[in-house]
Amino acid sequence: MNQKQVEEECRKLVLARFRSLNPDSKLLLGKGKEMTVRELIGHVEKPDEFGKNVIKVQMRMLKVLTGV
Amino acid sequence: MAKRFLITRPKHDIITSYLHDFSSEIVRIAKETRDMHVTDLEGKMANRGNLNACLAKEHPGLVFLNGHGDRMRVAGHNNEIILDTTNINLSKGKIIYALSCDSLEGLGPIAVEQGAKAYIGYGARFMFVHDPTRVGSPRKDKNALPFRRACAKLINSLVFGLPVSQALDLTKEEYMHSIRSYGTSEDDPYGDAPLIRFALAWNLEFLSMHGDPAASFS
Numbered sequence: 001m002n003q004k005q006v007e008e009e010c011r012k013l014v015l016a017r018f019r020s021l022n023p024d025s026k027l028l029l030g031k032g033k034e035m036t037v038r039e040l041i042g043h044v045e046k047p048d049e050f051g052k053n054v055i056k057v058q059m060r061m062l063k064v065l066t067g068v
Numbered sequence: 069m070a071k072r073f074l075i076t077r078p079k080h081d082i083i084t085s086y087l088h089d090f091s092s093e094i095v096r097i098a099k100e101t102r103d104m105h106v107t108d109l110e111g112k113m114a115n116r117g118n119l120n121a122c123l124a125k126e127h128p129g130l131v132f133l134n135g136h137g138d139r140m141r142v143a144g145h146n147n148e149i150i151l152d153t154t155n156i157n158l159s160k161g162k163i164i165y166a167l168s169c170d171s172l173e174g175l176g177p178i179a180v181e182q183g184a185k186a187y188i189g190y191g192a193r194f195m196f197v198h199d200p201t202r203v204g205s206p207r208k209d210k211n212a213l214p215f216r217r218a219c220a221k222l223i224n225s226l227v228f229g230l231p232v233s234q235a236l237d238l239t240k241e242e243y244m245h246s247i248r249s250y251g252t253s254e255d256d257p258y259g260d261a262p263l264i265r266f267a268l269a270w271n272l273e274f275l276s277m278h279g280d281p282a283a284s285f286s
Contacts, residue, residue: 017262025263026200029193030169031136031147032081037263053192053273054266061269064247 007055014058015044070105071285073098073227074128076114078135078145082203086196087134087167089206090219094132098227114144119151123158130285131159132223133166137189139174142166151175159184163283165226167219169193176278186232186279188222194274195267197260211260214246214268222275226285233281243272 001009023038043051075095079088088110098106107126109118114135122128133151136143144150151159151166156175160183166172172189179187202209221242225235247268251261 021262022259025258025260026197027195027263027267028083028086028198029195030083031138032083053270057270057273058266060273061247061265064244064269064272065265 010059011044011047011055014055015041017058018044070103071130072105072107072126072128073130073132073285074107074109074119074122074126075132076109076119076134076144076150077111078114078143079111080146082198084135085203086198086206086209086212086215087219090167090212090216091132091134091223092207093220094223094227097224101227104227109144112145114150115148116144116150116155119144120155120158123155123162127161129162130226131162131164132226133164133168135168137166137168137171139170142168142171142175153178156184157182159187161185163188163226163232163279163285165189165223167194172274172276172278180279184279185283186277186281188226188232188236188275188277190271190274191276192270192274195270197264197267199258199260211264214243214250214264215271217246218242218268218271229284229286231282231284232277232279236275236277239275240272243268243275247272 018041021037025037026034044054077088077091078084095108098104107122133142141149142151156179159179163185164187166189172191176187196215197211199209199211218239222235222239225238247265
């Protein structure tokens, strides 16, 4: 599997995890803004720069959870 | 000679109310600590004029800024910009910890260039998850608890003189501990745990510093 395929598999995994959540659950961000899970999924689907960071952070979180 | 600790903690919207609450315990402890002088710019006192005056006249060794921000600015009460490139020179000789969004990557290096010992903050948006039914009482909000713990770990470590690098390491350990341990049925009645773990991991990823890792509050 090449790097691009690995990245696509990571993106699919992150999407699957977020799609299992309540789409209306919210993160609080700076400047009084909120972001719903639905909006997070939109960033990952594209993925834009924010979405790429979301994927990176989710993969790191899985490593923390699994002790890798 | 007393160590001088300066904190700004506006409280004009939901996010700043939570940050205000996160910092309440360290303010209480610091005020009770011998040989420590605390300047608490709380609520509407968290304005640019007061910050400039305190930085220039009191020469605090540690400055803890809570509020909204972006790459080049940190805000106070009603989002007044209280620290930016035009007064960052006042950070000379000080350790700055900005609990706000984004400012680490823009303002952080400039602060260090201008003589700050260290600048600690987040290189992206600071995130947390709250329970909307607890907005009026953030202290009782279980969703916010792991974020409160991580923020407390960092400022407590700094206030009590640990080197910046060690304070960051302890805080990152706290974030990782919460990521691993959060989410039992007891503390997650609404199924928010996966989103909370994501926000914790986000903050873990983007918390960092510029300047001298060995700097400590003195």
